[in-house]
Amino acid sequence: MDSAIDLGRPTSGDVVDLILEDHDRFERLLRQLRSTASDRDAVRQAFAALHVAHAEAEEKHVYPRLKKASSVTKDEAEHGEHEHAEGNEALLAVLECAGTDTQKFDDAVEELARVVNHHLTEEELTILNPAREDTGEQLRAELGEAFATERNRQIDDDCGRIENVRRLVNKAKRHGLIDEGE
Numbered sequence: 001m002d003s004a005i006d007l008g009r010p011t012s013g014d015v016v017d018l019i020l021e022d023h024d025r026f027e028r029l030l031r032q033l034r035s036t037a038s039d040r041d042a043v044r045q046a047f048a049a050l051h052v053a054h055a056e057a058e059e060k061h062v063y064p065r066l067k068k069a070s071s072v073t074k075d076e077a078e079h080g081e082h083e084h085a086e087g088n089e090a091l092l093a094v095l096e097c098a099g100t101d102t103q104k105f106d107d108a109v110e111e112l113a114r115v116v117n118h119h120l121t122e123e124e125l126t127i128l129n130p131a132r133e134d135t136g137e138q139l140r141a142e143l144g145e146a147f148a149t150e151r152n153r154q155i156d157d158d159c160g161r162i163e164n165v166r167r168l169v170n171k172a173k174r175h176g177l178i179d180e181g182e
């Protein structure tokens with residue numbers, strides 16, 4: 001990753017806390033992305049890395065275990081994956097903008113913020129609350145370590161590069177998670 005923006009590098013902790021810390025980072029980065037006082041190109045790259053790494057780690061290690069160990073349903077987990085795909089699609093539109101000082105960029109950022117804020121809210125209500133209420137500390141610590149390890153590995157692999165985001169969007173379309181449309 002070339003970005004100088006610090007994405008943190010947790011290696012252990014309660015999975016709910018680790019996920020919420022990333023959600024705070026998403027909100028901060030979205031605010032910076034809206035501001036012309038920021039290095040918006042650096043911010044979009046940092047946001048891309050964090051979004052892909054976080055969502056992949058949730059889908060690989062957190063959602064599957066919570067379906068078994070808590071009242072999180074298969075539908076809620078699948079809906080989360082659908083919203084990750086929508087987030088990647090909105091992210092791709094931001095990354096594809098040639099410049100960061102255009103109306104097109106502002107519109108793409110507005111859509112990204114809408115999609116991601118919706119997902120953070122829904123995930124905290126339907127996935128993190130049951131995770132906190134239904135599971136024990138030990139499982140949440142195990143999931144925290146698995147989540148953090150995958151998240152950091154993804155960031156080290158430069159997971160936010162545009163080719164990788166495009167690959168994930170195309171894969172989601174093939175799997176029917178988002179419309180083939182645009």
Ligand SMILES: [Fe+2]
Pocket residue numbers: 019023054058123
């Ligand atoms: Fe999340």
Ligand SMILES: [Fe+2]
Pocket residue numbers: 055058080084119123
């Ligand atoms: Fe998520």
